[in-house]
Amino acid sequence: MPKYDCQIRNSKGEITKAQIEASDLGQLATILSERNLVLVKASAVGESSFNLAKYFGGSVSQKDLMVFTVQLSTLIGASISLSEAMGILTDQTENPALKIILEAVLKDLRSGISFAKALKKHPKVFNSIYCNMIEAGEAGGILDTVLIRLATFAEADSKMRAKIKGAVTLPLVQLIMATGCVIFLLVKIFPNFTKMFKKMKAELPPITKLLIFLSDALRENYIIIAGGTIGIVGAVWYFSRTAYGASLIDKVLVTAPLVGNLVQKIAISRFSRTLSSLLSAGVAILSALKITGSVMGNKALESVVEQMAMGVQQGKGLAGAIKGNALFPPMVAKMMEVGENTGNLDKMLTKIADFYDLEVSELIETLTAAMTPILTVVMGGVIGGIALSVFMPLFSIVQQMK
Numbered sequence: 321m322p323k324y325d326c327q328i329r330n331s332k333g334e335i336t337k338a339q340i341e342a343s344d345l346g347q348l349a350t351i352l353s354e355r356n357l358v359l360v361k362a363s364a365v366g367e368s369s370f371n372l373a374k375y376f377g378g379s380v381s382q383k384d385l386m387v388f389t390v391q392l393s394t395l396i397g398a399s400i401s402l403s404e405a406m407g408i409l410t411d412q413t414e415n416p417a418l419k420i421i422l423e424a425v426l427k428d429l430r431s432g433i434s435f436a437k438a439l440k441k442h443p444k445v446f447n448s449i450y451c452n453m454i455e456a457g458e459a460g461g462i463l464d465t466v467l468i469r470l471a472t473f474a475e476a477d478s479k480m481r482a483k484i485k486g487a488v489t490l491p492l493v494q495l496i497m498a499t500g501c502v503i504f505l506l507v508k509i510f511p512n513f514t515k516m517f518k519k520m521k522a523e524l525p526p527i528t529k530l531l532i533f534l535s536d537a538l539r540e541n542y543i544i545i546a547g548g549t550i551g552i553v554g555a556v557w558y559f560s561r562t563a564y565g566a567s568l569i570d571k572v573l574v575t576a577p578l579v580g581n582l583v584q585k586i587a588i589s590r591f592s593r594t595l596s597s598l599l600s601a602g603v604a605i606l607s608a609l610k611i612t613g614s615v616m617g618n619k620a621l622e623s624v625v626e627q628m629a630m631g632v633q634q635g636k637g638l639a640g641a642i643k644g645n646a647l648f649p650p651m652v653a654k655m656m657e658v659g660e661n662t663g664n665l666d667k668m669l670t671k672i673a674d675f676y677d678l679e680v681s682e683l684i685e686t687l688t689a690a691m692t693p694i695l696t697v698v699m700g701g702v703i704g705g706i707a708l709s710v711f712m713p714l715f716s717i718v719q720q721m722k
Contacts, residue, residue: 324348327361349398359400361411380418380445382481386474388418393467402463403429421445434458448611449473449594456602466601473597480589480677487684491691498699505706506535513710523716528709567619574620574647582683584647587621589676592652596669605632621647638665 324342329335342348352359388409395405406429410422421442428438436455439446446454450470457466514532517524524532538545559565573583591612598608606629613625624647631641639657642648652672659668 324362326352326359328352329358331356349395349400353398353400358404359395359408362408363412380415380421382474382478384415384418385445385450386471386478388413388422389467389471389474393464393471396464396467402435418445435463448614449598452603452607452611453598453601456598460602462602469597469600473593476593476673476677477590480586480680483681483684484586487688490688491695494692494695494699498695498702502699502702502706503538505703506531507538510535510706510710511539513713517713523713525709525712527705528713531706531709570618570620574618578687582680582687583618585676585680585683587616587618588648588652589673589680590616591621591625592669592676593673596666596673599669600666605638 322342323339326338326340326348327335328338340348340351342351348362349359391409392405395408396402400408403426406422406426410419410426413419413422424441425435425438428441429435434455436451436458439454440451443451453466453470454463457463510531514535517528517532560569574580574587576583594612594615595608598611599605603611609625609629609632613622613629616622616625624645628638628641628645632638637657637660639653639660642656643650643653655668655672656665659665662668
């Protein structure tokens, strides 16, 4: 079990030093709270003071943010003041980028600025969902509860992103490796057969002629091909950054035959979980819908949420606002209606999110299982075609020699 060098304040206000064993900072704070002591500062024994990243920068990952949120919730739940808890976490944070931000937030807290406003100064780390939930938690005096909900939300969102990333990574790696093998065969292996065919003046089938053309083009014009490929990728990337391009691509993603179904399920899950987290923290429904729409990550879906907000503003209720919308199945609207009628809309939204998380997981597993054999067959066919284009002229030459 790790040990911590601690500065502790007793009931008389005296600060003393001690070394205490605890599994993490949360347990450490709990141990001291049971002894009517307050943790002022803590650092793990044997922790290296030199961090290479400190001198070369870094970034704050979702995992870093989730760990920070859980630890802050635990410390505040152990009756440690927000300023003291932030001081402890700032001192023990290993990520240099997060450390700089927490130092700025702590400085603002000590100058009298609210926690939510201090966090809003760093939108790249603390998004609108995080800041608005913190603001609602501060106003309602339930900051520790809100932090737990934020940690739960971040964990669920992180798991979803990991599943999607894992589903995309394997087929992409297979495709890159197969493409590399084909290029290697055309550039290094096929030219040797091409020379032999030209010397023997053999009659070549169309597929062999096509591959000779591709092989020559790759070897003789590789700079033009590479430049053209980079140019096309750059043009597509620039187009996707424009308002029209982003909107068009998002619409295509939502309506695509296989991908569209997955995108819609992910959207319903993200919408439900985000809205549930905001409502449970005490954020007003119109504000919650506005925030939820801004983090959907898809222009087409953002417009759908905006229409829902307009319906709610007109007094239709959330369930009434989504009825007839192609994105949300009737079951979702019915569950929302039940949640509104019973006053448990946030809990019902969480159930919807959990259900669609399971749907997404199953669909991702199905698509991943299907993609691997499909790619194997396609690339096997390509490599087999190259082999066939070599052997067909050889068979023809052998027959002529007989």
